[in-house]
Amino acid sequence: MERSHPPKVCLHILIQSFPAVKLHLTGAVMRATEVEFDKAKEHLKTLKNDPGNDTKLRIYALFKQATQGSCSSPKPGMLDFVNKAKWEAWNSLGNISKEDARQKYVDLVGTLISSEAPIQKEATTAGDPKSSYQTLQVTTENNITTILLNRPEKKNAISRKMYEEIMQALEQAGKDDSVLTVMTGSGDYYCSGNDLSNFTQVGAEGVEKLARDSGELLTRYVSHFIDFPKPLIAVVNGPAVGIAVTGLGLFDVVYATDRATFHAPFSQLGQSPEGCSSYTFPKMMGTAKANEILLFNKKLTAAQACDLGLVTEVFPDNTFQQEVWKKLRAYAKLPKDSLRYSKQLIRGMEKEKLHAVNAQECVRLQERWLSEECMNAIMSFFQNKSKL
Numbered sequence: 001m002e003r004s005h006p007p008k009v010c011l012h013i014l015i016q017s018f019p020a021v022k023l024h025l026t027g028a029v030m031r032a033t034e035v036e037f038d039k040a041k042e043h044l045k046t047l048k049n050d051p052g053n054d055t056k057l058r059i060y061a062l063f064k065q066a067t068q069g070s071c072s073s074p075k076p077g078m079l080d081f082v083n084k085a086k087w088e089a090w091n092s093l094g095n096i097s098k099e100d101a102r103q104k105y106v107d108l109v110g111t112l113i114s115s116e117a118p119i120q121k122e123a124t125t126a127g128d129p130k131s132s133y134q135t136l137q138v139t140t141e142n143n144i145t146t147i148l149l150n151r152p153e154k155k156n157a158i159s160r161k162m163y164e165e166i167m168q169a170l171e172q173a174g175k176d177d178s179v180l181t182v183m184t185g186s187g188d189y190y191c192s193g194n195d196l197s198n199f200t201q202v203g204a205e206g207v208e209k210l211a212r213d214s215g216e217l218l219t220r221y222v223s224h225f226i227d228f229p230k231p232l233i234a235v236v237n238g239p240a241v242g243i244a245v246t247g248l249g250l251f252d253v254v255y256a257t258d259r260a261t262f263h264a265p266f267s268q269l270g271q272s273p274e275g276c277s278s279y280t281f282p283k284m285m286g287t288a289k290a291n292e293i294l295l296f297n298k299k300l301t302a303a304q305a306c307d308l309g310l311v312t313e314v315f316p317d318n319t320f321q322q323e324v325w326k327k328l329r330a331y332a333k334l335p336k337d338s339l340r341y342s343k344q345l346i347r348g349m350e351k352e353k354l355h356a357v358n359a360q361e362c363v364r365l366q367e368r369w370l371s372e373e374c375m376n377a378i379m380s381f382f383q384n385k386s387k388l
């Protein structure tokens, strides 16, 4: 099987990693199936939504079976995450014939394509781009646009798709008629930070390209918070990790449940601070306190985070939502333009500095992501969790 890739298998890698295959097909029925098969391969490239890892692996397995027959190669080693996952998916098909596999492949791709059609149609006819988010739920009510991080099964870890969607949601919220924008999490976590499998999606161009792309993505992501034009409020409904903590320095107000914790385990992950926290944290809480968090992985309780100025106010968990939303609804009745201009005056003094800090942090991170320290830490996370 191909070179070692870590666990998350993205569609384009799967597509790229298919070897050139010559189909030895004869007879009218089989030729017809070959055409369908080729069409399905083309259709697959047009998919807009990520079908999820399990489906991608099944597609891969069916393709292999359809073109090469049953899996006969030796099982890859334990740490060869991607090839092991591919091997297992292929092997699990058992002895189905090439024709069956081809038919199943065509059916599966057909189902994926047709399941996308209604989503596209709905977005067009309703004219409401908010409905097209996959990782977020975005709503506007009582002059408040709420961006709900909506991957509760992954503790709202931020996948690449989610970074893009958050940026899109911020752009829309910045322009809409709402007075305030709120970010919060669905389920028991606010957000567990960067989805660590973002670092395992190594394409054919290699890890350097992945690091460059990640640096570019992060720079854009953080810039959206620096430049956000109206009051941005975090409703921290549970624990926050990594970039979900560091980014809080760019919000205007942070309300937290007393169940929330704040943890930025950068050195543990062989990484370095982001979200402008290397500047905002020392400024807000003093260098010594910031160092405990950013260098030595100190996890803060909500009360500690409040004492340090990272959190505005803490509420008991059982009345958190009620008390916070009552406050927010009252704030949202204040004059919109006055709030915008006031925020812009406060942020304006710092903007240039924040962009410079963001750029510098991302350059350092690109180097860190290629380091052995970082790769080992990420591998160890997935090994401990027995991923894929």
Ligand SMILES: CCCCCC/C=C/C(=O)SCCNC(=O)CCNC(=O)[C@H](O)C(C)(C)COP(=O)(O)OP(=O)(O)OC[C@H]1O[C@@H](n2cnc3c(N)ncnc32)[C@H](O)[C@@H]1OP(=O)(O)O
Pocket (backbone or CB within 6 Å): 153, 154, 155, 157, 158, 160, 192, 193, 194, 195, 196, 197, 198, 214, 215, 217, 218, 241, 242, 243, 244, 265, 266, 269, 271, 274, 385
């Ligand atoms: C494009 C690049 C930009 C990079 C920006 C730089 C940002 C840096 C950071 O944010 S660093 C911080 C990264 N986050 C972490 O290190 C947290 C990792 N997760 C955990 O430690 C734990 O999952 C937990 C403490 C958040 C929760 O623990 P627990 O309550 O025991 O739940 P589970 O571990 O079982 O989690 C459930 C489910 O979610 C998956 N998951 C949770 N967090 C992440 C994550 N950050 N990345 C990927 N996956 C995550 C976890 O694996 C479980 O999945 P499973 O059910 O096993 O499939």
